[in-house]
Amino acid sequence: MGNYIVGIDLGGTNLKAGIVDNHGKILHRLSIKTNNNAAPETISDQIFGLIDETIKNFQSTTAGAGLKSTTPDILGIGLGSPGLIDKKGETILFSPNLPLWRNIPIKRMISERFHVPCVLENDANAAAWGEKWAGAGKDVDSLVMITLGTGIGGGVVINNKLWRGAHNVAGEVGHMVIQMNGPKCSCGNYGCIEAYASATGMVRRFRELLQNGVPSSLKNTGEITAKTINDAALRGDKASLDIIQETGRYLGIALVNIMHILNPEMIVLAGGMTGSGDLLMNPIKQVINQGAFEASYKDTYIVFSKLGNDAGIIGAAGCLLKELETSV
Ligand SMILES: [Zn+2]
Numbered sequence: 001m002g003n004y005i006v007g008i009d010l011g012g013t014n015l016k017a018g019i020v021d022n023h024g025k026i027l028h029r030l031s032i033k034t035n036n037n038a039a040p041e042t043i044s045d046q047i048f049g050l051i052d053e054t055i056k057n058f059q060s061t062t063a064g065a066g067l068k069s070t071t072p073d074i075l076g077i078g079l080g081s082p083g084l085i086d087k088k089g090e091t092i093l094f095s096p097n098l099p100l101w102r103n104i105p106i107k108r109m110i111s112e113r114f115h116v117p118c119v120l121e122n123d124a125n126a127a128a129w130g131e132k133w134a135g136a137g138k139d140v141d142s143l144v145m146i147t148l149g150t151g152i153g154g155g156v157v158i159n160n161k162l163w164r165g166a167h168n169v170a171g172e173v174g175h176m177v178i179q180m181n182g183p184k185c186s187c188g189n190y191g192c193i194e195a196y197a198s199a200t201g202m203v204r205r206f207r208e209l210l211q212n213g214v215p216s217s218l219k220n221t222g223e224i225t226a227k228t229i230n231d232a233a234l235r236g237d238k239a240s241l242d243i244i245q246e247t248g249r250y251l252g253i254a255l256v257n258i259m260h261i262l263n264p265e266m267i268v269l270a271g272g273m274t275g276s277g278d279l280l281m282n283p284i285k286q287v288i289n290q291g292a293f294e295a296s297y298k299d300t301y302i303v304f305s306k307l308g309n310d311a312g313i314i315g316a317a318g319c320l321l322k323e324l325e326t327s328v
Pocket of ligand 1: 174175176185186187189194
C-alpha cells in the first residue's frame, strides 16, 4: 500500500496540487494559474501536467533528504472542483468559473492516465471534509463549514460522512434566503445570505453607506475590497467597523438557521474574511445567543478554519482516503 495521496484543488483562478500523507499533512505542493477560459482538453492537460510535476518534484525532494528515491507510492488522486458534479461523482457537469468545462468525465480520465483510483468531489464539500479529517473538526462527528469569499460556499458532515443530498447539491449554505425581496444573488434568487455577507455583498453594502454620505477614511481611496474594509476597521474607521459587525449579524442569522435544522456539533467559518477575527465573530455569537435554542447555542462550537487555503487540497486527498477505507 502506498503512503501518499495527491490532492488537487481546481479553482477558477488557481490550480493547486499537494502530496498529502495519510494524516492530512501536505508534504509538497505546487500551484499554477488556471487557464479558466480555455478548452476542456487544455484544462485537463494542465491538471495532468501538474500531477506529474508534483509527484516528480516530491520524488526529487525526498531523494535530496536522503530518503528512498523510488517513485513515491501514490494511493490515489482526489480532485476538488467547483460547480455541479453528477450523482455518481464521476463527471463535472458545469462550473460557473470554467465556462467551457462541461460534462467532463474527469474521474475516469485521471484514473486511466495515472492508473490509480480517483475521487471527484465538489470543492466546498472537499474543504469541509478536510476540516473534519485534519483540521478544526478533528474531534467532532458533525459539522457545517461555511467558506466566505467572492461567494459563500458550504459543506455538511453528518456522522463522519459528507452529506451530499439526494441530488448531490446539498450544503449550499450561501443560498439560504434570509430576506424576502432582498438584493439579487448570483444564483438568480433574492435575499440569499451570499448577497449580504460574501465579500462581494459586504463591499456592496459599504458602497451604499458611502453613497449615503457616511464618512469613512476609505472614501476616494480607489479600490474597496473586503480586505481594505477590514484593514480600515482595525485602524478605527467607524463605517468599516459597522459594516463588518453587520456582516457578522447577517451570518449569525444564517448560523441560527443551520443550528435549528441540523444541530451540528461545530460550525467552521473559512475564507479571507475570517481575517477580521473577533470583529466578525463577536456579532455572530451575539445573534446566536439571542436566536438559537438554548439547548444548542451553549455547546455548539463556532470556530474559524484551521486549514485555511489548504482545506481544498487536504480535503480532496481525505475524500480519496475515505473512499478507499469504505470500499475495502
Ligand atoms: Zn443565492
